[in-house]
Amino acid sequence: MEKKQSVKSQKNEKTQKDKLKKAIEQGNMDGARIYAQNAIREKNQSLNYLRLASRVDAVASRVETAIRMKSVTGSMASIVKSMEKSMRDMDLEKITHVMDQFERQFEDLDVQSVYVENAMNQTTTLSTPAEQVDLLISQVADEHGLALGMQMGSVPSEKVQHAETDELTERLNRLKQKN
Structure with missing residues (x-):
């Protein structure tokens, strides 16, 4: 919904710029202003809608993480019950087995957390190469005679982010196959 509103605001911005150009051509400076x-x-409204859409996506990811955490917590509770039973029986083999399960649950939780965190980071990271973004900013500034008041930094390359995501996805799939 917010993304649609952002696009609508962008179209309205273009319409206003066209009217601005015509007003300047006609010498109507009050209208141009x-x-x-x-x-x-x-333009500001469009950006605000995009920010809101990004926040909504982040909240949705956090809710999904909470749901996953709930299932892991349930698994941990059953493992703890098994541990208590094993401790009463003092069967070292059972205790070792339960501890192994417990450690696997924590490893699974770590992999899932990293995967979800990276997914959240990607929703708020630009997918456009940094060089193109910097070039466009410079072109617009030059067209309008504006000086850039900030240093343009570079965003981590998409290839690095993609490789990290692939590795995490592979680990997550292996964990799913184990269970």
């Missing part, structure tokens, strides 16, 4: 303000407002 109004259209410029409208265009800026639409």
Whole structure:
């Protein structure tokens, strides 16, 4: 929903810029000023909708993580009960088996947490190469005679993020096959 509103605001911004251009061509500076303000407002509104969409995606990921954590917690509770029984019987073989299960649950939890964290990071990271982003910013600034007041940093490359995601996905799949 928010993404659709962002696109709508972007279209409205373009419309306002077109009107601004016509007002300048006609020498209507008061009208041009109004259209410029409208265009800026639409752009800001578009960005705000995108920020909101990103936050909603992040919250959805956190809710999904909480649901997964609940299932892991249930598994841990049953393992702890098994541990208590084994401790009463003092069967070292059973205790070792239960402890191995407990450690596997923690490993699974770590892999799932890292996977979800990376997925959340990717929802808020630009998928456009940093060089293209920097170039576009420079072009727009040059077109309008603006000086860049900030240093443009680089975003980690998509290949590195993709490789990390592939590795985590592979580990998660192996864990699923074990269980």
